[in-house]
Amino acid sequence: MSEWTAEPLPAxxxxxxxxxxxxxxxxxxxxxxAGSPVYGEVLDAPEGMALKLGVxxxxxxxxxxxxxxxxxxxxxxxxxxxxxxxxEAEFQxxxxxxxxxxxxxxxxxxxxRGAADVATRAGVxxxxxxxxxxSIFVYGDELATDVVEGYLRxxxxxxxxxxxxxxxxxxxxxxxxxxxxxxxARGAELAQWPLPRRLAVLALGGDDPGAxxxxxxxxxxxxxxxxxxxxxxxxxxxxxxxxxxxxxxDGQGAAxxxxxxxxxxxxxxxxxxxxxxxxxxxxxxxxxxxxxAADHLSTLILLQDRELAMALAGVRLAPLAGLPxxxxxxxxxxxxxxxxxxxxxxxxxxELHVHPQTVRYRIAKLRELLGDLxxxxxxxxxxxxxxxxxxxxxx
Numbered sequence: 001m002s003e004w005t006a007e008p009l010p011a012x013x014x015x016x017x018x019x020x021x022x023x024x025x026x027x028x029x030x031x032x033x034a035g036s037p038v039y040g041e042v043l044d045a046p047e048g049m050a051l052k053l054g055v056x057x058x059x060x061x062x063x064x065x066x067x068x069x070x071x072x073x074x075x076x077x078x079x080x081x082x083x084x085x086x087x088e089a090e091f092q093x094x095x096x097x098x099x100x101x102x103x104x105x106x107x108x109x110x111x112x113r114g115a116a117d118v119a120t121r122a123g124v125x126x127x128x129x130x131x132x133x134x135s136i137f138v139y140g141d142e143l144a145t146d147v148v149e150g151y152l153r154x155x156x157x158x159x160x161x162x163x164x165x166x167x168x169x170x171x172x173x174x175x176x177x178x179x180x181x182x183x184x185a186r187g188a189e190l191a192q193w194p195l196p197r198r199l200a201v202l203a204l205g206g207d208d209p210g211a212x213x214x215x216x217x218x219x220x221x222x223x224x225x226x227x228x229x230x231x232x233x234x235x236x237x238x239x240x241x242x243x244x245x246x247x248x249x250d251g252q253g254a255a256x257x258x259x260x261x262x263x264x265x266x267x268x269x270x271x272x273x274x275x276x277x278x279x280x281x282x283x284x285x286x287x288x289x290x291x292x293a294a295d296h297l298s299t300l301i302l303l304q305d306r307e308l309a310m311a312l313a314g315v316r317l318a319p320l321a322g323l324p325x326x327x328x329x330x331x332x333x334x335x336x337x338x339x340x341x342x343x344x345x346x347x348x349x350x351e352l353h354v355h356p357q358t359v360r361y362r363i364a365k366l367r368e369l370l371g372d373l374x375x376x377x378x379x380x381x382x383x384x385x386x387x388x389x390x391x392x393x394x395x
Contacts, residue, residue, distance in 0.1 A: 013132065014063050016122040017115055021063075024114045025056050031110030032103050038095060039103040047093070054086050055107065062139050066132075080146045087150025091158070097151055104147060108140035165191040170223040170232065174201075179263040193221065196234035198259050202245065202290075203272035204229040205253030205280075215248035230269055245290050255279065255291045268293075274300055283392040302389050309389045316386035319369040331369075334362040336387040339380055 017024070029052060033040040042048050061079040090100050112133050119129045169187035172180065188195040204212060209222035209229040218241070221232040235241065236259055245256070255275035257268030271293040278284040283303055284296055293300060303309050314321075320328050333352060338359070341347040345363075349356040366374060373379030 010124075010128060013119060013122075013124050013128055014066060016124070017118050017132075018060075018063050020114075020118045021056065021059060024059060024111065024118070025052065027114040028055055028107045028110040032106045035106040036099065036103040038099045042093075042095075050086060050089065054082055057082060058139075058143055059111070062136070066135055080143070083143050083146040084150030084153070087147035087152075088154035090147070091151045091154040097148065097155075100147065100151060101144070104140075104144050108137065108144070111140065112136050162192060166193060166221055167223065169193060170221045173221070173232065173262060173265045174223065174230075174269060176266050179265075181263065184262060193219065194234070195262060197261070198235060198237075199262060199265060199268070200233050200236035200259045201257045201265055201269040201272050202231045202233055203255050203257065203269060203276045204231065205276065212248050212252065212254075215250065217244055227273060230272070232265065242289065249290060253279070253286075255293060258292075258294045271300060274304055278303060278392075298388075299392050302385065303392060312382065313386040313389040316373070316382050317390060331362060331366060332387055332390060334359060335366055335383065336391065338363060338366075339384045339387070 029043055033043050039048075039051075043051060058079055061077070087100070091097075115132055115136055116129055119132055124132075165187070169184070169191045172183050172187050185195060202212075205228065207224055207229050209224060209231050213220050213222050213231055216231075216233075218233060220234070223230055223232075233241070233245070233256075236245075236256065253276065255272045257270070257272030257275075260268045275284065275291055275293040275296060278296070278299065279286050279291055284291065284299060317332070320331055323331070334348065337348045337351045341351070345356050345359050349359045352359070363374075370379075370383070373383055
């Protein structure tokens, strides 16, 4: 709070203003009611009594201090703390800080006019009236600082508490031990986060979800653990949501898990992280927009256990392993196209841009290496898995 000093006001001037205290308070209240639609209603309601008492106490403290030539209040004074508490109460009531400031300015102007009118009617000299007005303005500015400080203090405390509650909610929502619907519902209520019917989890390449969350025009939950950061997106398939996510990521590595019910949030995160890991390994192409697990389910199935997948590919394609790299790659491509087109040689040739006779030659080579697998349905299925794994997870 800023310091202000003044020459002691004459005792008779203070006595004159003090005698009209009730009228002065009523004038301030009336001015605020007339000029502020928000506080006009508040001051007529029972909750407005605290504000009226605060105005009266502030004027009394001002007059007591002015009579002694001292500053009214101080960081620990009863009046200053009262106005900080009033500021806290205004935040808790849900009223806007701009409305509070505007009402306060109205009150200060009314206090000055009321005191000046009282002094003029009593024949107070002009220098004394000016000193009175200056003191009122400075003191009012100090009280305005107090009330705003209280408002912002409560706002900060509540924001911090809400953030803590949201982190707890995120932890409960992502609990791998199982979904506790009652705990999630209670946590969402305390965190003031409307629990959506459907959500998806966005796995992030970095450790801090804050920057992306701030750029999103969505009420999201954020969290991080040893595997990285993530965000819970409500209604991820709603109008404009994919575009908003792309814009918020601004090139940061990320992948979006499937849209699920809240009970399946851990699964959405798990799939999102698998997608992100496969992109990092080169097994999936990032492409345009945010990669979505739902667009790559077959690859996720194949590679969710990388060791097992590579074991299958290694066993089934082992006969080709000793070939020169170029020939081995050509045979892999031919085998994959042959299986995909159900052994229709002209279609295979068209896809590979080679002569059908070249396809026949390569298939003959594959038969020589792979034997009966090409004629066995189970064998062909495993071979198709093997070539897909080899293509998605190259050595």
